[in-house]
Amino acid sequence: MKKKIAMYWGAGCGGCDVSLLGVHEKLLDLLSVVDIVFWPCAMDFKYEDLEKMEDGSIDIAFYNGAIRTEENEEMAKLLRKKAKMLVAYGSCAMEGCVIGLANLYGREEIFDAIYLNNETTSDGKVPSHELPEFLPVLKTLDSVVKVDAFIPGCPPPAPVLEEALNALLNGETNFLANVALCDECPRRDSKPDKLEIKKIKRWHAVNDDGRCFLAQGIICMGLATRAGCKAECITANIPCTGCMGGIDGLSGTSTISAIASLIDGEDEEKEKEVIESIQDVIGTFFKYSTAKLLPYGRVKDES
Amino acid sequence: MARVGVFVCHCGLNIAGVVDVKKVAEELIKEKDVVFSTTYAYMCSDPGQNLIREKIKEHRLDSVVIAACSPSMHEETFRNATRDLINPYRLEIANIREQDSWVHESKDATEKAIKITKATVEKVKSNEELEPIKIDVERKALVIGGGVAGIQAALDIADAGYEVILVEKEPSIGGRMAQLSETFPTLDCSQCILTPKMVSVARHPNIKLLTYAEVVGIDGFVGNFNVRIKKKPRYVDIDKCTACGDCEDVCTVIVPNEFEFGRKPRKAIYIPFPQAVPAAYVIDEQSCLGIAPLRCGECAKACEADAINYDMQPEYIEEKVGAIVVATGYDLYDKNNLVEYGYGEDADIITSLEFERMLSAGGPTQGKVIKPSNGKEAKKIVFIQCAGSRDKQHKPYCSSICCMYTAKHALLFKHHVEDGEAYIFYIDIRATGKNYEEFIARVMEEERINYIRGKPAKIYRQGDKIVVEGVDTLLGKSVKIEADLVVLAMAIVPRNEAKDVARLLKVAIDEHGFFKEAHPKLRPVEAVTRGIFFAGCSQAPKDIPASVAQASAAASKVIAMFSHEKLEKEPIVAMFGDACTGCRTCFYICPFNAIALDSKGKAYGIEALCEGCGVCVAACPVGNIKLPNYEDEQIKKMVEVILE
Numbered sequence: 001m002k003k004k005i006a007m008y009w010g011a012g013c014g015g016c017d018v019s020l021l022g023v024h025e026k027l028l029d030l031l032s033v034v035d036i037v038f039w040p041c042a043m044d045f046k047y048e049d050l051e052k053m054e055d056g057s058i059d060i061a062f063y064n065g066a067i068r069t070e071e072n073e074e075m076a077k078l079l080r081k082k083a084k085m086l087v088a089y090g091s092c093a094m095e096g097c098v099i100g101l102a103n104l105y106g107r108e109e110i111f112d113a114i115y116l117n118n119e120t121t122s123d124g125k126v127p128s129h130e131l132p133e134f135l136p137v138l139k140t141l142d143s144v145v146k147v148d149a150f151i152p153g154c155p156p157p158a159p160v161l162e163e164a165l166n167a168l169l170n171g172e173t174n175f176l177a178n179v180a181l182c183d184e185c186p187r188r189d190s191k192p193d194k195l196e197i198k199k200i201k202r203w204h205a206v207n208d209d210g211r212c213f214l215a216q217g218i219i220c221m222g223l224a225t226r227a228g229c230k231a232e233c234i235t236a237n238i239p240c241t242g243c244m245g246g247i248d249g250l251s252g253t254s255t256i257s258a259i260a261s262l263i264d265g266e267d268e269e270k271e272k273e274v275i276e277s278i279q280d281v282i283g284t285f286f287k288y289s290t291a292k293l294l295p296y297g298r299v300k301d302e303s
Numbered sequence: 304m305a306r307v308g309v310f311v312c313h314c315g316l317n318i319a320g321v322v323d324v325k326k327v328a329e330e331l332i333k334e335k336d337v338v339f340s341t342t343y344a345y346m347c348s349d350p351g352q353n354l355i356r357e358k359i360k361e362h363r364l365d366s367v368v369i370a371a372c373s374p375s376m377h378e379e380t381f382r383n384a385t386r387d388l389i390n391p392y393r394l395e396i397a398n399i400r401e402q403d404s405w406v407h408e409s410k411d412a413t414e415k416a417i418k419i420t421k422a423t424v425e426k427v428k429s430n431e432e433l434e435p436i437k438i439d440v441e442r443k444a445l446v447i448g449g450g451v452a453g454i455q456a457a458l459d460i461a462d463a464g465y466e467v468i469l470v471e472k473e474p475s476i477g478g479r480m481a482q483l484s485e486t487f488p489t490l491d492c493s494q495c496i497l498t499p500k501m502v503s504v505a506r507h508p509n510i511k512l513l514t515y516a517e518v519v520g521i522d523g524f525v526g527n528f529n530v531r532i533k534k535k536p537r538y539v540d541i542d543k544c545t546a547c548g549d550c551e552d553v554c555t556v557i558v559p560n561e562f563e564f565g566r567k568p569r570k571a572i573y574i575p576f577p578q579a580v581p582a583a584y585v586i587d588e589q590s591c592l593g594i595a596p597l598r599c600g601e602c603a604k605a606c607e608a609d610a611i612n613y614d615m616q617p618e619y620i621e622e623k624v625g626a627i628v629v630a631t632g633y634d635l636y637d638k639n640n641l642v643e644y645g646y647g648e649d650a651d652i653i654t655s656l657e658f659e660r661m662l663s664a665g666g667p668t669q670g671k672v673i674k675p676s677n678g679k680e681a682k683k684i685v686f687i688q689c690a691g692s693r694d695k696q697h698k699p700y701c702s703s704i705c706c707m708y709t710a711k712h713a714l715l716f717k718h719h720v721e722d723g724e725a726y727i728f729y730i731d732i733r734a735t736g737k738n739y740e741e742f743i744a745r746v747m748e749e750e751r752i753n754y755i756r757g758k759p760a761k762i763y764r765q766g767d768k769i770v771v772e773g774v775d776t777l778l779g780k781s782v783k784i785e786a787d788l789v790v791l792a793m794a795i796v797p798r799n800e801a802k803d804v805a806r807l808l809k810v811a812i813d814e815h816g817f818f819k820e821a822h823p824k825l826r827p828v829e830a831v832t833r834g835i836f837f838a839g840c841s842q843a844p845k846d847i848p849a850s851v852a853q854a855s856a857a858a859s860k861v862i863a864m865f866s867h868e869k870l871e872k873e874p875i876v877a878m879f880g881d882a883c884t885g886c887r888t889c890f891y892i893c894p895f896n897a898i899a900l901d902s903k904g905k906a907y908g909i910e911a912l913c914e915g916c917g918v919c920v921a922a923c924p925v926g927n928i929k930l931p932n933y934e935d936e937q938i939k940k941m942v943e944v945i946l947e
Contacts (some may be wrong), residue, residue: 180925182886183884188885189904196891223656223884224924224925247882247925248923248924254924254926257922258888258924260922261892262891262922299703
């Protein structure tokens with residue numbers, strides 16, 4: 001019997017839906033063993049269609065995107081009810097991803113920046129008519145409903161996806177690599193015998209010599225980020241920014257402690273200088289996981 | 304299910320004066336798994352230790368928390384006391400003294416004590432039972448520095464039957480003591496009591512003496528240090544040299560003699576002083592012409608023993624030793640720093656060590672006390688104590704020996720120049736050693752030395768006199784002395800090279816550059832790093848008896864270590880899981896080189912080298928390294944209890 005699957009998008013960019021195409025011809029194999037019962041991005045389904053389904057009738061529901069609005073949350077809960085297995089698909093559902101950076105700001109600040117005071121808007125106004133409520137903070141899927149499995153990545157890279165789909169269709173939920181990206185990094189052998197970071201440089205400002213990015217003073221999160229993507233970014237000469245999530249807690253906190261211990265500025269003052277030269281600490285280390293780092297948003301300064 | 308016993312120490316009033324210890328015990332018994340709690344006046348005392356033992360048996364305790372002083376103080380005491388009853392790693396100290404009662408006064412201190420103790424209970428419950436790691440020990444010691452401290456340490460260890468390598472950077476051993484004239488308070492001739500010891504070192508079958516040599520590399524760990532020593536080229540074969548002096552006679556290069564602080568000349572080929580050990584000449588390659596033999600080469604022609612070899616190269620020696628004694632000695636604070644005493648630039652303002660040489664029969668003046676500016680006998684001398692010591696602008700500490708040697712200087716001066724007048728400016732007289740106070744009294748009364756309490760305000764030259772102006776603070780009168788000679792009792796500072804040695808050994812030095820002992824009272828001769836010991840002025844200014852005593856103490860520690868079949872090491876070492884991805888972060892940052900990489904580039908720990916600092920645990924980006932009994936879960940639980 002074919003497995004019934006569903007795919008839904010919450011607050012996301014749509015990249016996750018497209019990413020399914022990344023498995024190329026293997027998609028045909030996939031379609032031969034599944035029935036798609038709900039996928040608003042690709043086919044015409046309405047909320048009512050889903051509501052009418054029997055509870056637990058969907059075998060696997062994939063949810064991509066984060067929980068930003070009341071509607072996202074409601075759909076997550078509904079899918080949870082209708083599906084035997086709920087999978088957080090992609091970085092937004094898993095860790096909040098780039099849009100999770102919004103948890104650094106309050107709702108008013110966000111609306112102000114988007115609808116009122118920005119360079120391309122004049123006479124703007126905040127839309128309010130019959131729209132789902134915009135939640136005070138962005139949430140990850142697992143903070144709203146129980147999640148059975150996670151497929152990381154922004155969007156999930158093809159090798160990860162293949163592995164995940166094969167496993168899930170066989171009822172397995174434990175399919176993630178348990179090592180960090182350094183393990184499969186093509187630049188691993190260029191790691192020096194001694195590594196002391198004396199200056200942090202930005203990627204675009206360095207004439208890349210092909211060695212380990214950290215050895216060149218460029219922040220690369222591969223040492224704390226889950227492997228499995230086959231180092232697609234590194235292969236394209238771009239350092240890892242951590243979309244696959246961490247092995248031991250958040251990849252951002254792990255990378256910070258690792259990089260901090262590698263910084264050598266001779267004395268404390270100089271080390272402070274090196275650390276302060278890191279541009280946009282949250283955006284660098286928690287690009288994909290701010291919603292995990294700040295699940296309740298930013299704590300108000302009480303002073 | 305753990306059965307935890309909590310023992311709260313009063314430490315007299317140290318803890319109980321601030322913390323309500325009864326309440327701590329009462330609160331703790333309410334905790335889950337705590338089956339017994341009590342307090343006692345001095346837990347570390349014999350009855351206190353017995354109490355713990357009794358209660359372990361009575362209540363079948365498997366874990367013990369002692370709320371008392373810092374674990375660096377008595378953790379070992381308590382673990383040893385209960386070793387036969389419970390695993391030592393099931394006993395933990397909750398520090399409610401240094402981290403609580405000593406730094407707080409309010410009622411909150413009790414609250415804090417309760418929290419600290421509860422958190423420790425939380426930790427001990429999930430502590431693993433560990434066994435010490437056994438390591439081999441190389442029964443050979445390295446002594447760095449050949450002054451009296453180094454000599455004593457080397458002799459003591461060698462006499463116990465163990466091999467010693469004594470490394471001295473100068474061409475002869477002897478150190479500062481060899482430069483002194485007489486020693487206080489007995490007025491023994493310094494050279495006469497030191498020379499026999501120096502000769503014993505040279506003749507001792509267990510001592511390998513390496514002079515004109517420096518330690519350039521040290522790695523390894525207690526029981527297993529690998530040492531690299533550089534022997535500078537001496538250009539004279541010490542086994543062939545008979546110290547006849549023929550070479551010196553023909554040498555045409557004359558330079559100032561460092562041993563005499565430049566107040567006497569020497570040749571480019573020289574023997575530092577007549578009693579030098581080894582009794583052999585050395586060529587100073589900086590000033591010698593013969594290193595380019597075509598230009599000179601006279602000494603080689605004159606040497607009948609054929610001991611001179613211009614082609615000598617630096618020699619590197621590798622040795623494996625089990626213990627290291629550091630005895631790098633002292634220097635005097637540079638008198639050029641003393642702006643208030645004219646930077647010491649005037650020829651008639653000299654340092655105490657220069658005066659020692661002047662008093663010495665073998666010195667530049669053969670014991671005559673002169674004005675260096677004109678060579679005439681000095682009749683009136685002003686001695687200034689605490690020159691640079693006990694002075695926040697220079698060195699805040701007391702140099703410990705200046706009161707005594709200045710009294711000795713004044714006395715010897717009066718013996719040399721019977722109609723001489725001596726004045727001593729002092730802040731306090733510190734004469735705490737055996738027979739020291741009596742010596743000072745004798746100098747004051749019998750020798751009629753003028754002690755003036757106060758520090759000179761101004762020193763300047765007037766004609767052929769040095770004028771010293773100051774205030775006698777006891778009389779409240781200003782004084783002005785026209786002196787022939789001024790002797791500055793300069794502050795004692797560590798040797799310049801001490802910091803290099805510290806870096807090689809990876810041991811700490813204090814803010815003034817002296818080696819830092821593991822505990823100022825209870826472990827004063829050893830470093831925190833095991834297997835490294837200190838002797839003499841490398842650790843703090845001290846006199847000869849104290850240096851010798853510390854050297855013997857260090858030696859006995861080394862001997863005690865060597866008497867063990869195997870050494871035991873703390874089992875709190877980094878443990879590696881199998882999730883390593885080869886990012887090398889831990890490998891880069893381990894301060895003890897205790898992490899290596901296997902053929903696949905994955906990291907593993909070398910437990911004998913690991914000190915359990917935990918740096919790698921914090922740095923590992925994939926959480927693959929753990930420190931037993933300091934696991935994340937344990938620490939989280941401790942934090943939770945504290946935040947409750």
